[in-house]
Amino acid sequence: MLLKTIFDRSMALIGLLLLWPVMLGTGLLIAWRMPGAPVLFRQQRVGRHGRLFTLVKFRTMTPSHSGSSVSVAGESRITPLGATLRRLKLDELPELWNVLRGDMSFVGPRPDVPGYADRLTGSDRRILELRPGITGPATLKYRNEEQLLASVADPVAYNDTVIFPDKVRINLDYLASRSFAGDIAIILATILPGVFSAGARWEAAVVADGQISSPSSSQRTA
Numbered sequence: 431m432l433l434k435t436i437f438d439r440s441m442a443l444i445g446l447l448l449l450w451p452v453m454l455g456t457g458l459l460i461a462w463r464m465p466g467a468p469v470l471f472r473q474q475r476v477g478r479h480g481r482l483f484t485l486v487k488f489r490t491m492t493p494s495h496s497g498s499s500v501s502v503a504g505e506s507r508i509t510p511l512g513a514t515l516r517r518l519k520l521d522e523l524p525e526l527w528n529v530l531r532g533d534m535s536f537v538g539p540r541p542d543v544p545g546y547a548d549r550l551t552g553s554d555r556r557i558l559e560l561r562p563g564i565t566g567p568a569t570l571k572y573r574n575e576e577q578l579l580a581s582v583a584d585p586v587a588y589n590d591t592v593i594f595p596d597k598v599r600i601n602l603d604y605l606a607s608r609s610f611a612g613d614i615a616i617i618l619a620t621i622l623p624g625v626f627s628a629g630a631r632w633e634a635a636v637v638a639d640g641q642i643s644s645p646s647s648s649q650r651t652a
Contacts, residue, residue: 433610438536442529453523456515460489463511467493470524475541478561483533485541486524490515505580516576525564537613538563539601546594557601560608565620567604568597573623 446453457469467489475485490512508516515521528534534541541562550557563569572578572593579585579593 431610434535434613435532437610437613438529439532441536442526445526446530449523449526452520456488456520456523459511460515464489464493464509471521474544475562476544476547476558477533477541478558480547480558482544483528483531483541485533486527488515488521488524490521522564529564533562535561535563537566537608537616539566539597539604540569549594550598554598554602556605557598560601560605565616566601567616568600570616570619570623571600572597 460467460469469489471487471489471491472484473487474482477483490509491507492509512521525534529536538560539557539562547558575593579589582588
């Protein structure tokens with residue numbers, strides 16, 4: 431959609447111009463708390479039509495860690511400052527650059543690493559018709575995903591067998607029913623959770639206090 435592309439790039443430029451003091455302060459804080467480590471985290475992700483691009487985020491983990499791409503709340507590789515940045519979503523501000531470049535959109539499926547994207551088969555690969563997003567219906571449903579994964583015995587297995595398939599289903603649903611007005615509603619629901627109810631049908635796993643219900647009571651995916 432041309433309107434979506436114009437909106438994404440213009441809003442990304444405005445966001446970068448308005449938020450550069452916040453981004454500068456965040457970068458300086460990371461450099462102070464994690465001396466010697468790169469301030470920015472760069473990783474190859476799968477974009478639209480399967481093309482790889484370099485995702486840019488603020489660093490939230492120790493630079494020398496070797497672990498799964500599945501993140502769990504409270505794990506040692508996430509620094510105390512990183513945990514705060516992730517909770518406030520400040521680590522994702524540099525993704526505005528990816529949106530400005532056209533690698534990403536504001537709304538769409540979260541971009542996977544190649545290993546997970548390779549699991550898409552058959553009609554599920556239609557998801558790759560979408561530009562990856564900073565937020566989306568699956569992001570709304572799993573806004574507390576790291577806390578959910580911390581509550582299960584095998585986070586990687588739970589992610590692979592429950593969360594990932596559910597996200598595929600949600601993103602296929604979004605592909606079939608997406609609209610510009612719907613995207614605006616999802617953005618507002620992301621920025622002001624609880625005020626805007628957009629994405630409510632994708633958040634069936636969220637109970638009244640805003641927490642994810644127990645893994646046995648509802649289906650979840652990555």
